[in-house]
Amino acid sequence: MIRKPVPVPLREGGEVEIDVRDVTIAFERDGGELVPAVDRVSFQVRRGEFICLLGPSGCGKSTLLNAVAGFETPYEGEVVVGTKVVTGPGPDRGVVFQQPRLFPWKSVRANVAHGPRMAGKSRADAGAIADELIEMVGLSRSAKALPHTLSGGMQQRVAIARALANRPNILLMDEPFGALDAQTRTVMQEGLLRLWAQLDTTILFVTHDIDEAVLLADRVLVMSAGPGRIVRDLAVDLPRPRTIETTLGARFQALRRECLDLIRQQSQKAFEGTHDA
């Protein structure tokens, strides 16, 4: 396979928004021995970019995302967001988890309004922000409902609206559509792309689904099997706006193929690795 180096299309602004510098994150095994889950990873995300972290299960994607979110502290290296080193979670980085994790005791509207309320906005202002976002994700009719009365897809849309309510510069998404059925997932992917085009948010999106990564991203960062490393920074030069039709094109298939080969190599290595050990 011939790989043409594709220049990364710089979006307006183009400043570095997320700077991951030589980050190693290790967890303690039962014996007390430190085992790295993410091994000396570096990458940069520019303002407004949509980046997908792609890799096999257990390779450390969530761990890396959690380091950017501030839930995980690097053992070595640092994550810089804007101009500040990340020391903890904050409202400048909205997070959408694999599970919706909505507050079960709050209505959809109150869930979305929570962030602005914590930022000191009045009840009315926070409510107005919530209503606007709920409208954007198409759930106006369920604004008063409690989360458990909604379907999984609807709950995840609420979670996205909630993560956007503080108008964060960065949206971090950890396999947000992983638990949804194929049809719903497609609808959500197209919806997310529209939302992103409207909002000018930087998105770091974790997935193990190759098609999803290629469809959504400006760049796909392909990770190796654990301990996670970035083995390829692949620019996706597909024109936008993209829809599910995009996946039928020859260029999409070529990029998909490239990712597939990389992932297959990684899985192979991981498999042989377990045999050697």
Added chain:
Amino acid sequence: MADISTPAALSPRGAGALPAVGAKRRRSARLSQRINMAVGLVSIPLFLMVWQLIAQARIVNPILFPAPTEVARAAMEWVTSGLFVEDAVASLKRVATGYFVGSVVGVGCGLLTGRSAFFSGLLGPLFQVLRPIPPIAFVSIVILWFGLSEGGKVFLIVWGVFFTVWLSTHLGVQKVDQGLVRAAQMLGTPRRRLVGEVVLLSALPFIVVGLRTAVGISFYTLVAAELAGAFAGIFYRIQLAQQNMQTGLVFAGLAALGLISFIADRCFAMMAQRLVWWR
């Protein structure tokens, strides 16, 4: 397999008759449900009738086992004399005060030990050692500490209520969904507001179970409290009646105690549903 094939085999028209068999089965299920309900309604009257018959037949000593009619007469007398209200108010005041203080302190300590490993280490073992001691065992020392004052009685009820509420709050707080905590954090919830916004509500289903158990416990402990010397109260009345061999009044007192704690539990159950509104 056997019970699936049986109806078809028994019915003359084979598989085509299955819906009819289903309807019949449903009807008989409904019938037996009604019978069970009717049985439930007559349970207490039937028990009282048998008791009345046994007492009238003089199979047992009527002074030790007074007939329901005699118990009712004693109860009426207790109510009309105005003493019942006095006793009930005295007892309920103790229960309410002790329950309130015990619950508030219990929830507070539970939040503290559930959230902080330091306080869990400091207080957990102590509470676990004190918890199994029945409150009634403290009656003698409480008399020495508090004399016959109300403080001692309330103390016993607080003691009884506290540990249950503490333990359920502690466990509830420890089981708080860390995912929800992270969600709250990324939305900018300050540390000091996490307890009010997430932890307390997350733990509420556990806390409510503890609070409900504590309602029953506060009435058990009331008996111990009034054993420690009182001048009014339902169990105080029962003791007094026992000394005067007014067995009718003893039974009336027992019935009142059962009824009041039953009503309290029911009220709490109804309130609990509102308290955990999202379930």
